[in-house]
Amino acid sequence: MKIVVxxxxxxxxxxxxxxxxGKVTWGDAPLVINPWDExxxxxxxxxxxxxxxxxxxxxxxxEEAKEALKHALAMGCAExxxxxxxxxxxxxxxxxxxxxxxxxxxxxxxDLAVFGKQAIDGDSGVxxxxxxxxxxxxxxxxxxxxxxxxxxxxxxxxxxxxxxxVEAALPAVASIVKDYGEPRYPSFMGIRxxxxxxxxxxxxxxxxxxxxxxxxxxxEIMNPPARQITNEMITGSSPEEIANKLADKIMExxxx
Amino acid sequence: MANKVWAYIxxxxxxxxxxxxxAVAVARTLANQIGGGVTxxxxxxxxxxxxQTAFHxxxxxxxxxxxxxxxxxxxxxxASTLVAAAKVGSPAVIxxxxxxxxxxxxxLAAMDLESGVIPDVTExxxxxxxxxxxxxxxxxxxxxxxxxxxxPQMVTLRVRAFGKPEMDASRSGTVTKIAAVTDGDxxxxxxxxxxxxxxxxxxxGVIVSGGRGTSNRADLQPPxxxxxxxxxxxxxxxxxxxxxxxxxxxxxxxxxxxxxxxxAGYIPYSHQVGQTGKVVSPDLYIACGISGAIQHQxxxxxxxxxxxxxxxxxxxxxxxARYGVVGDLYDILPALTKAMKERLGK
Ligand SMILES: Cc1cc2nc3c(=O)[nH]c(=O)nc-3n(C[C@H](O)[C@H](O)[C@H](O)COP(=O)(O)OP(=O)(O)OC[C@H]3O[C@@H](n4cnc5c(N)ncnc54)[C@H](O)[C@@H]3O)c2cc1C
Ligand SMILES: Nc1ncnc2c1ncn2[C@@H]1O[C@H](COP(=O)(O)O)[C@@H](O)[C@H]1O
Numbered sequence: 001m002k003i004v005v006x007x008x009x010x011x012x013x014x015x016x017x018x019x020x021x022g023k024v025t026w027g028d029a030p031l032v033i034n035p036w037d038e039x040x041x042x043x044x045x046x047x048x049x050x051x052x053x054x055x056x057x058x059x060x061x062x063e064e065a066k067e068a069l070k071h072a073l074a075m076g077c078a079e080x081x082x083x084x085x086x087x088x089x090x091x092x093x094x095x096x097x098x099x100x101x102x103x104x105x106x107x108x109x110x111d112l113a114v115f116g117k118q119a120i121d122g123d124s125g126v127x128x129x130x131x132x133x134x135x136x137x138x139x140x141x142x143x144x145x146x147x148x149x150x151x152x153x154x155x156x157x158x159x160x161x162x163x164x165x166v167e168a169a170l171p172a173v174a175s176i177v178k179d180y181g182e183p184r185y186p187s188f189m190g191i192r193x194x195x196x197x198x199x200x201x202x203x204x205x206x207x208x209x210x211x212x213x214x215x216x217x218x219x220e221i222m223n224p225p226a227r228q229i230t231n232e233m234i235t236g237s238s239p240e241e242i243a244n245k246l247a248d249k250i251m252e253x254x255x256x
Numbered sequence: 257m258a259n260k261v262w263a264y265i266x267x268x269x270x271x272x273x274x275x276x277x278x279a280v281a282v283a284r285t286l287a288n289q290i291g292g293g294v295t296x297x298x299x300x301x302x303x304x305x306x307x308q309t310a311f312h313x314x315x316x317x318x319x320x321x322x323x324x325x326x327x328x329x330x331x332x333x334x335a336s337t338l339v340a341a342a343k344v345g346s347p348a349v350i351x352x353x354x355x356x357x358x359x360x361x362x363x364l365a366a367m368d369l370e371s372g373v374i375p376d377v378t379e380x381x382x383x384x385x386x387x388x389x390x391x392x393x394x395x396x397x398x399x400x401x402x403x404x405x406x407x408p409q410m411v412t413l414r415v416r417a418f419g420k421p422e423m424d425a426s427r428s429g430t431v432t433k434i435a436a437v438t439d440g441d442x443x444x445x446x447x448x449x450x451x452x453x454x455x456x457x458x459x460x461g462v463i464v465s466g467g468r469g470t471s472n473r474a475d476l477q478p479p480x481x482x483x484x485x486x487x488x489x490x491x492x493x494x495x496x497x498x499x500x501x502x503x504x505x506x507x508x509x510x511x512x513x514x515x516x517x518x519x520a521g522y523i524p525y526s527h528q529v530g531q532t533g534k535v536v537s538p539d540l541y542i543a544c545g546i547s548g549a550i551q552h553q554x555x556x557x558x559x560x561x562x563x564x565x566x567x568x569x570x571x572x573x574x575x576x577a578r579y580g581v582v583g584d585l586y587d588i589l590p591a592l593t594k595a596m597k598e599r600l601g602k
Contacts, residue, residue, distance in 0.1 A: 013531055013551050013554075018397070024398065094372050120394070137442070139360065139443065140443055141356075142356055159356045160268075163449045164329070164448055165445065165446045167446055169442070172442075216374055216402060218401070219388065219400075219403050220400070222398065231577060233574075233581070235582075239587040239591040242583065242588060242591070247596050255540040256540065256600070
């Protein structure tokens with residue numbers, strides 16, 4: 001069984017992200033593996049462990065994205081591939097999906113490609129489904145559970161209203177949500193292995209596809225306006241007094 | 257025809273999600289500006305009744321694929337049916353609500369139509385027929401103005417970001433039936449289980465949330481048969497969440513939580529608000545025993561009125577709060593529930 005997991009390198013969730021001179025900056029905050037992708041790696045590893053197979057991690061990004069791949073290797077992935085080409089600087093999710101689909105094809109013989117729910121930089125949450133469409137594979141997205149049995153994927157999708165039980169024939173694309181269960185920590189051995197790993201970098205020429213045109217473009221990026229609020233602390237000599245004052249304020253806001 | 261604005265009506269088991277009507281109302285505003293009509297696209301089985309409501313919210317026309325084969329939501333057939341219709345109708349814009357289904361139907365359609373999707377938009381303006389969409393990125397730490405150069409421009413609208421849609425029951429329109437395209441069904445649906453909270457967090461107008469503070473009340477004694485420290489903590493948190501639940505019930509609110517509360521096993525993950533939980537923008541958000549970490553803020557900072565109840569006057573949540581109470585949630589909440597009941601005549 002051959003499983004691929006797609007991981008992205010992003011600024012840490014605690015980073016103070018801001019726009020300076022028209023560019024996105026995050027000070028000296030570290031770049032990390034997209035937190036949602038850790039769940040994807042966990043699901044990929046568990047599927048490989050149960051079904052007897054290996055996991056290859058793929059990241060599309062610049063040289064520094066190798067760090068995300070090393071994290072995936074340290075968690076237990078067998079191999080990692082970076083897709084890096086200067087022509088890919090201005091990709092939209094449609095383009096990223098075409099490139100990731102081409103990389104998954106180049107890996108060859110893949111039964112399952114696992115994605116995170118969302119990348120926390122662009123916050124798009126569409127790449128898994130879009131890649132599935134390019135590959136012509138089923139898109140079993142937002143899975144809270146995942147099992148593979150004789151060529152069939154079974155899982156539970158987390159929708160707003162509850163869980164939808166789904167089945168799809170392999171090869172398939174899956175994306176994983178947090179209910180799946182906590183991702184494992186990299187092991188000491190894993191970290192050592194990852195530090196030494198040679199990570200090949202593929203270009204568009206290696207993938208044999210043209211540069212995808214970007215339909216969606218970020219015209220402008222800006223710091224959000226400061227939240228215009230006046231803080232008002234409600235005080236009183238008893239919980240009842242505080243509660244009554246607060247209740248009056250809430251009623252005045254006309255939000256109920 | 258190229259100035260038509262379409263709205264995709266998302267429904268679950270025959271009921272439209274309220275955000276779908278927000279999409280119709282925004283489509284109406286855009287269409288008025290570019291001089292085109294509004295088409296609502298309704299897919300499902302036994303969903304013809306939704307057409308009337310779509311007219312009331314501003315649609316001129318409904319494209320209806322009503323077919324037993326569309327009974328359960330599955331992304332392939334829903335997207336393919338929409339794509340087939342869009343190839344005929346060539347809309348300039350298709351608006352979707354941002355939810356689990358809206359995002360992926362839009363995503364797939366964007367691939368088939370060789371265009372693009374702009375997800376989770378909070379503001380939209382037109383420059384000619386070009387949509388300029390504003391969307392929060394980096395968990396709301398930044399805003400991006402985004403355009404789509406291809407057609408149709410597919411945009412998913414953040415739920416509740418565009419205000420309450422207006423309804424006019426005297427409006428009507430025409431229904432055109434379209435065929436379901438179901439041959440591409442790759443994902444089979446074998447069943448459903450409904451989740452605990454029936455009120456969806458993302459649709460909720462009022463949310464009361466609890467954090468780690470729910471388990472922090474020293475004089476609260478767990479029953480003797482609970483000996484494990486972890487279980488004692490969970491038991492305490494449940495007493496806290498009971499108080500939160502009572503306030504929520506009084507206000508008709510949905511129940512939210514911080515990640516710390518979820519990770520500690522106080523409440524299921526489906527309630528988590530934040531960067532790796534749900535992004536919500538209710539009219540009223542009451543945070544109880546939540547410190548207000550940046551990742552929590554990412555999920556709730558666009559709420560209209562924020563109330564914070566926290567023992568620690570230095571908690572970052574107070575910086576976001578319109579009203580703050582420095583106090584113990586175990587003291588404040590029962591009194592607040594009582595005070596709200598009196599005012600709401602309950
Ligand atoms: C990758 C990543 C993603 C994350 N995603 C999310 C996310 O989506 N959502 C999220 O919420 N967090 C998220 N976090 C976690 C976040 O950083 C915080 O750890 C978390 O929000 C803290 O939850 P809390 O406020 O309930 O707990 P704490 O920070 O422990 O705060 C508890 C608060 O309760 C107060 N308190 C204690 N007792 C009482 C009492 N009796 N009455 C009133 N107040 C009391 C305390 O003063 C304190 O302020 C994420 C973290 C990471 C690293
Ligand atoms: N540049 C990338 N490299 C590898 N995987 C990616 C990349 N961008 C997106 N993904 C995958 O697609 C998922 C959803 O991303 P998005 O649609 O951008 O929010 C992520 O969680 C990753 O699994």
